[in-house]
Amino acid sequence: xQLDWPKESAVDPNTDYHRWFHxxxxxxxxxxxxxxxxxxxxxxxxxxxxALEQTLESFRSSYGLSSVFYCTTxxxxxxxxxxxxxxxxxxLRLSVVPDIVIGPDDIMDSLVKEKKVCRNQVFAQSCGxxxxxxxxxxxxxxxxxxxxxxxxxxxxxxxVTEKASYTVYRQTLxxxxxxxxxxKNSIGDLLASDRVHFGELIHHREAPxxxxxGQADVAIVYDHLALRYCRxxxxxxxxxxxxxxxxxxxxxxxxxxxxESCQVACxxxxxxxxxxxxxxxxxxxxxxxx
Numbered sequence: 497x498q499l500d501w502p503k504e505s506a507v508d509p510n511t512d513y514h515r516w517f518h519x520x521x522x523x524x525x526x527x528x529x530x531x532x533x534x535x536x537x538x539x540x541x542x543x544x545x546x547a548l549e550q551t552l553e554s555f556r557s558s559y560g561l562s563s564v565f566y567c568t569t570x571x572x573x574x575x576x577x578x579x580x581x582x583x584x585x586x587x588l589r590l591s592v593v594p595d596i597v598i599g600p601d602d603i604m605d606s607l608v609k610e611k612k613v614c615r616n617q618v619f620a621q622s623c624g625x626x627x628x629x630x631x632x633x634x635x636x637x638x639x640x641x642x643x644x645x646x647x648x649x650x651x652x653x654x655x656v657t658e659k660a661s662y663t664v665y666r667q668t669l670x671x672x673x674x675x676x677x678x679x680k681n682s683i684g685d686l687l688a689s690d691r692v693h694f695g696e697l698i699h700h701r702e703a704p705x706x707x708x709x710g711q712a713d714v715a716i717v718y719d720h721l722a723l724r725y726c727r728x729x730x731x732x733x734x735x736x737x738x739x740x741x742x743x744x745x746x747x748x749x750x751x752x753x754x755x756e757s758c759q760v761a762c763x764x765x766x767x768x769x770x771x772x773x774x775x776x777x778x779x780x781x782x783x784x785x786x
Contacts (some may be wrong), residue, residue: 731785
């Protein structure tokens with residue numbers, strides 16, 4: 497099965513264009529819009545891509561802009577892109593400089609120290625992590641302890657290419673282990689076993705695809721990602737929510753402004769701190785920072 501993702505963009509819908517697209521051959525799901533003609537260029541992590549899209553579209557339409565270019569990749573991808581000034585996607589080469597950068601707060605703090613963004617502000621945070629399974633949960637996976645069953649295969653993001661999300665997921669599993677009657681070491685043994693399928697680069701696309709393909713039985717993902725998959729593919733997926741306690745690790749997301757001289761970027765920065773943006777993020781399963 498190849499998941500047929502819905503179109504994602506922040507472009508005036510009245511714009512004429514021709515779309516060449518097939519889900520099985522499209523490698524650019526996380527690059528949105530035209531960087532040459534867009535009024536604003538945003539580099540963002542992709543774990544809140546559904547809320548990001550709606551917020552950018554609301555900003556675009558509110559300010560009468562023609563389009564916004566944005567990427568929704570793991571932070572490592574856009575950090576390397578910012579360092580080199582160029583990225584290659586298959587045979588396509590893009591030289592784009594961002595006006596806004598969005599990502600986990602610790603990464604954004606580092607960009608401020610490196611003077612790659614002039615200021616940043618936390619604007620949203622996750623509601624922890626959940627399990628994603630096939631509809632009707634055929635393996636009857638209900639709790640963390642079920643991951644240790646020999647007939648259960650786990651998907652988790654890559655510890656090298658997506659270190660930020662992998663660390664959140666692993667710490668959540670290890671932190672919740674004692675209350676589930678298992679040891680922290682048993683989680684380490686599981687992650688070292690052949691019953692784990694690691695993502696390659698972009699787990700917010702790979703996790704549902706892996707479950708849909710039957711390569712894994714359960715994925716640990718941000719709760720808002722599981723919510724998204726169940727909303728757009730309700731006939732395929734089901735969300736198993738984990739206890740929301742101090743062991744279910746929360747991620748804070750910050751927006752960074754690259755240059756104070758860019759007025760449209762300053763406007764976007766303030767828009768992400770607005771009640772309108774907070775409402776959009778709440779709809780998609782995220783919350784305002786505590």
